[in-house]
Amino acid sequence: MKKIVALLLALCMVFALCACGETKPAEPKAEEAAPAEEVVVEEAPAEEAPAEEAPAVMSYEEFAAAELDSPVVVECYVQAHQSWWDNQITVYAQDPDGAYFLYNMPCSEEDAAKLVPGQKIRVTGVKAEWSGEIEIIDSSFEFLDAEPWIAEPVDATELWGSPDLITYQNRLVSFKDVIIEAYDESGAAFAYKDPDGKPRRHHL
Amino acid sequence: MKKLFSVLLLLSMLLSCLFLAGCHGTLVSPEELGGEEVSPSENSFQVPEHFDESKKIEIDFWAKNDSNKTQIAIYRSAINAFQALYPNVTVNLRLYTDYGRIYNDVITNIPTRTTPNVCITYPDHIATYMTGKNVVVSLEELAADPSYGLGGSELKFDSPAKNEIVPQFYDECHIGGVLYALPFMRSTEACYVNKTFVEKLGFELPETLTWDFVWEVSEAALEKDASGRFLVNGQEKMIPFIYKSTDNMMIQMLRQKGAGYSTAEGEVLLFNETTKELLLEIAQHARSRAFSTFKISSYPANWLNAGQCIFAVDSTAGATWIGTDAPLLDIPPEQLVEFETVVMTVPQFDPENPKMISQGPSVCLFYKDDPQEVLASWLFTQFLLTNDTQIAYSETEGYVPVTLKAQQDPVYQDYLARSGEDNKEHYRIKIEAAELLMANTANTFTTPVFQGSTSVRDAAGLLIENVTKAERRKQPVDEKSLDQLRTDACSLYQLNPSAPGWTAQADASAELTSSPGAGEQGPLPTASRVLLGTLAAVWVLIGLVYGYSALKRRRERHKKFT
Numbered sequence: 001m002k003k004i005v006a007l008l009l010a011l012c013m014v015f016a017l018c019a020c021g022e023t024k025p026a027e028p029k030a031e032e033a034a035p036a037e038e039v040v041v042e043e044a045p046a047e048e049a050p051a052e053e054a055p056a057v058m059s060y061e062e063f064a065a066a067e068l069d070s071p072v073v074v075e076c077y078v079q080a081h082q083s084w085w086d087n088q089i090t091v092y093a094q095d096p097d098g099a100y101f102l103y104n105m106p107c108s109e110e111d112a113a114k115l116v117p118g119q120k121i122r123v124t125g126v127k128a129e130w131s132g133e134i135e136i137i138d139s140s141f142e143f144l145d146a147e148p149w150i151a152e153p154v155d156a157t158e159l160w161g162s163p164d165l166i167t168y169q170n171r172l173v174s175f176k177d178v179i180i181e182a183y184d185e186s187g188a189a190f191a192y193k194d195p196d197g198k199p200r201r202h203h204l
Numbered sequence: 205m206k207k208l209f210s211v212l213l214l215l216s217m218l219l220s221c222l223f224l225a226g227c228h229g230t231l232v233s234p235e236e237l238g239g240e241e242v243s244p245s246e247n248s249f250q251v252p253e254h255f256d257e258s259k260k261i262e263i264d265f266w267a268k269n270d271s272n273k274t275q276i277a278i279y280r281s282a283i284n285a286f287q288a289l290y291p292n293v294t295v296n297l298r299l300y301t302d303y304g305r306i307y308n309d310v311i312t313n314i315p316t317r318t319t320p321n322v323c324i325t326y327p328d329h330i331a332t333y334m335t336g337k338n339v340v341v342s343l344e345e346l347a348a349d350p351s352y353g354l355g356g357s358e359l360k361f362d363s364p365a366k367n368e369i370v371p372q373f374y375d376e377c378h379i380g381g382v383l384y385a386l387p388f389m390r391s392t393e394a395c396y397v398n399k400t401f402v403e404k405l406g407f408e409l410p411e412t413l414t415w416d417f418v419w420e421v422s423e424a425a426l427e428k429d430a431s432g433r434f435l436v437n438g439q440e441k442m443i444p445f446i447y448k449s450t451d452n453m454m455i456q457m458l459r460q461k462g463a464g465y466s467t468a469e470g471e472v473l474l475f476n477e478t479t480k481e482l483l484l485e486i487a488q489h490a491r492s493r494a495f496s497t498f499k500i501s502s503y504p505a506n507w508l509n510a511g512q513c514i515f516a517v518d519s520t521a522g523a524t525w526i527g528t529d530a531p532l533l534d535i536p537p538e539q540l541v542e543f544e545t546v547v548m549t550v551p552q553f554d555p556e557n558p559k560m561i562s563q564g565p566s567v568c569l570f571y572k573d574d575p576q577e578v579l580a581s582w583l584f585t586q587f588l589l590t591n592d593t594q595i596a597y598s599e600t601e602g603y604v605p606v607t608l609k610a611q612q613d614p615v616y617q618d619y620l621a622r623s624g625e626d627n628k629e630h631y632r633i634k635i636e637a638a639e640l641l642m643a644n645t646a647n648t649f650t651t652p653v654f655q656g657s658t659s660v661r662d663a664a665g666l667l668i669e670n671v672t673k674a675e676r677r678k679q680p681v682d683e684k685s686l687d688q689l690r691t692d693a694c695s696l697y698q699l700n701p702s703a704p705g706w707t708a709q710a711d712a713s714a715e716l717t718s719s720p721g722a723g724e725q726g727p728l729p730t731a732s733r734v735l736l737g738t739l740a741a742v743w744v745l746i747g748l749v750y751g752y753s754a755l756k757r758r759r760e761r762h763k764k765f766t
Contacts, residue, residue, distance in 0.1 A: 002753070069676040086308075126677060131502035138673070 057122065060098035072127045072136060076100050077149045078119045079172050084112035091115060092170055093123070094151045099170035101135040103128075111143075118148025133169065248342045251349045252575050255358070261580045262294045263321035266306055268565060269299055270521065274600045282593045286584055289360040293580045303329070303565075307658075314339055319570040321581040327377060327653045328661065330384050330568050335655065338571040343383040346582045354586065363586045368609040376650045377566050385566035386585055387606040389597060391521040392560050392641045392648055393452055393550045396505070396633070398514045400543040401425065401436050412555035413548050415457075418445055418515050419485075422494040425514055437541070441512045445495045446504035448518040451665030452561050455651055457482050460553040464707075466660050468652040472701040474664055475690050480706045483671045483689075487681035490672040499669055500676070506534050511541030517550055519563065520602030520637035529627040547636040549644060562648035564603065595619070599629060602637030611642065659697035666693050 057073050058066065066072055076093035083089075089112050091102040102123055107115070115121070125139025156173040159165040265283070269275040276299060283295045298320070300306045307329045313319045314333065325333075333340050347366065351358040355365030366374070373387040395413055402409055405424050410417060422444035427435045434442040447453045454474075458465045461482075464473025489495035498504060504516030505525040516526070525532045527545040552558045567588060569581045587593065594610035597603065599619055605611050620639065624632035641648070651657065670689055671681045679685070686706070694701065701707075 002749075006749070069673075069678075071677075126673075128500070130500075131506065 060095055063100070063127065064098065066127050068127055068129050070127055071124070073122065073124045074100060074136070075120065075122045075144060077117075077151075078115050078121060079117055079151055081112075081115055084109055089115065092172075093121070094171060096149075096151075099151075099168075099172075101133060101170040102139060102141070103130075103135040103137050105139050105141055107141070114143065118150050120144040120146040120149070132166070249345050249571070249578060250575065251345050251352060252579055253351075255352060255579050255583065256576050257290065257292050259576055260292055260294075261574075261577050262296060263577065263581050263584060264296045264298065265322045265584065266298045266300065266309070266320040267324045268303055268306060269301065270601060272600055275597060278593065278596045278600070281596070282588060283584075285592070286361075286587045289587075290580070290583065293584070295584055307332075321570060321572065321577065322585055323568055323570065324388060324565045325385070325568050326563075327379060327385060327566060327650070328658045330566075331379055331653045331655050331657055333568070333570075334379070334384070340384055341569040341571050341578060341582075343377075343386065343569065343582070346579075347383055347386075352579060352583065359583070359586070361587055361590055364589050364607040364609045369589070369607050370611070370645065372562065372645055372648065373606045376562060379653050385568040386589060388565045388567050388588055389521070389594075389603040390562060390564035390606055390641065391519050391601075391603050391637075392562060392644065393449070393456070393517055394520050394523070394602070394637050394640055395548045395550050396508060396516045396518065396523075396526045397546045397548055398508060398511070398543045399546045401511075401514045404436055409546060409548070410555070412558060413515075413551045414555055415551040415553055418551045419489055419494070421514060422489065423492060426492060426494055436514075437511045439512060441507075441510075443493065443496045443501055443507055443513055445489070445515040446497065446501055446507055446513050446517070447495070447668075448498045448504050448516075448522070449665070450497050450499070450668040451661045452563070453517070454479070454482070454664040454668055455661070456550060456559065456561055457553075459649060460559045465664070466652050466654075466657065468654065470652075470654040470656055472660055472699050473707070474660060474667075474699075475694075475701050475705070476707045479667065480683075480686055483667055483686060484681065486668055487671045487675050490675040491680075493676075495672065496676075497669060497672055500672060503534060505530075508545075509533065509541070510535055510539045511543060515551075520547075520604075520641055521564070523547070523602035523634040523637035524600075524631060527633045529631070530633070531628050531631055545633055547633055547640055549640065549647075558644065558647045560644060560648055562645075562650050564606075591615070598638065602634050602641075604638050604641045656699075659699060663693040663697045663699055666696070 057075050060074070063072055063074055074095070076095045079092045079094050079099075081089055081091040084107065087106060087108060088104040089107040090104055091100075093100045093102055100123070102125070105123070105125075120143075121141045122144055123136055123139050123141045125136040128135055128137045151172045153172045153174040154168060155176065156165060156168055157176045157178070159168070160175060160178075265279075267279050269279070279297055279299075283297060287293060287295060300309075303324075303326055306323060306325060310319055310323060310325075310329070310333060314335070319333075319339070330340055347353050349356060355363050355368070369387070370390075373390050374383075377383055377385040377387055395418075397409065397413070399409055402421055405421060407417075407421050407424070425434065425436045425442060425444040429435055433440055436442065455465055458474075458478060461478050463478035464476055466472055466474065486495060501507065503525070504513060504518050505522060507513035508516040508526060509528070509530065518526070524530060525534065528540060528542050533540070549558055550560050567585050569578060569585060572578050572581075589607055591605075591607070591610045591613050594605035594607055595613060595616045598605045598610070598616075605616065610616055619630070620635055622630045623635035623639075624630065651661070667689060670692075671686075674681050674685065690706065693699065
């Protein structure tokens, strides 16, 4: 018993000396550095889903009617996505009734490779609006086993320049017989003000 | 009895092990970033005796612009002018629209030694770049060189001497007492106020905004009519107070309160009782919807210009987007509202002693095998501080030139004097924003820079973002949720605060005096006291066991002889 006690005392000292090592604040891993967006947008960890119980899966109509800042659960099909970066990905998704913008969804690089067009997913998050963009944020997702589905693009040519175009936000649309040209001799795509210095609406 | 004693001893030692294991912090080692931590002196650079102008040299310059074509043109103009003076040097420009991307790309390129030569950056980021030997060049030797240093004799352009750079801005570029960057532009935060609405609500703007005033007016602005429209603007939307950079918001509030944030040694003091009080206050105003942030609600400038915000806090470098007559506009023209804009300092707790953050880009150099390449990079970096570049770039936004030379130049003085002459180059709000910083340079501060300081800053912003979001989602913010928030922030950013929980208000003066040799270091953190106490207890136990054994042996020997 004495020998065991002595040995344990020595081990305690070893642990104590290890713990005496200088502790410095850690830098997050390189891939967890500031995100790709123009400003640092930090999302809460996936564990910070709304405290209340997540609602049942919603139809698009129910999602559209849901209040901002309320929890939502939707099932949708990936149509496209922005580049994966910093363990996040922004996805454009649709179901037959509407479209969803899944902003900065926490996602491993491995899973990002599986978010191919047509893949069905269930997304749990919070409905938000940012500068007019309706989105789902602070979300998590799971893959669903289903036949892939890709939306047919809606011809929105007639809505060009119309205030109704916004109703198609996040959807796959097409514009036909469009000529892309520079706004002025500088080659700019658009200008914030017209030659008289008056603010102008952005041009696509 | 003996066995019982032994069992008790064993239990107490096992408990000690738990304490000691908990003392360890988590750390991403510099090896994981591809380097080993080095002392500043190991990054010093031996300046060549002469710059070889017969040698063709190519340097890469990674720069950030504010989505502003004029800024891009200024970079190109500076490059062309520099190349005309040094035809053997070619500068390749790579443009970014945010610092985060530059940071990410530099980090990615460090292990493969494919960093740029010159890079626009923040000191916080430089601290992370310095994870390896010979990654970031120390500028001490270069700056002091009589031939090629600041104001050097062999330079082909009018470079500012050290005493011609604003001392505060120059000092901000030191890490561990060593110069690692030159300042490029400086800005601060300003509160852009819709004075028309403030007066409509029956208030009068004070000389210096206070937090109490801003909260009071913001809450008053939420009153609605019977149809649900806000009385102050007749619209359905109004967020009276929107803050762009919530990390700055928390940092400035803590500094104004004299509370802790972090130290130069990397001690995290953010999680203190003052922080908690501030979060609870902010939560109240988030609950009423008097307050929101850029990340939640979009650009404060857009809300302000649409008459849907009264206090919009943003950088002075965003002034060209602010106001009825702003040269740059991000909302449909039909949404623009006429109002009088006033540029003020960010809200203060003590208006007699205002404190605000100093921010803005700096320039650093990366080490290359060819010392001539490094020297060429240094020459170009200095060129960015010449008057033409400094004045031209500062005029694109509410920036301030970082050299006294440029600030006092008649061209710049004329620019300031023509404030309001037009709504483009001499846009009043932009010039007033720059003047705000020049008038308050002595009231600005920066936060300690160390490996991990970016994470602490991000955590500071996250605290405000999350309490605001929680209240909007009808999840009340209370002691319990704040404790969880603290845990989540520490986990997300791998922070190891000096003590568990929310500490009693840590003295902000610790940030200023805790550099080596600065004097009293303050009380030991709780974890250190526990560790030392446990060590002492273990030694006492060892002594007791040894003494008991010795006594026993003596008794046995005595028995033998008797």
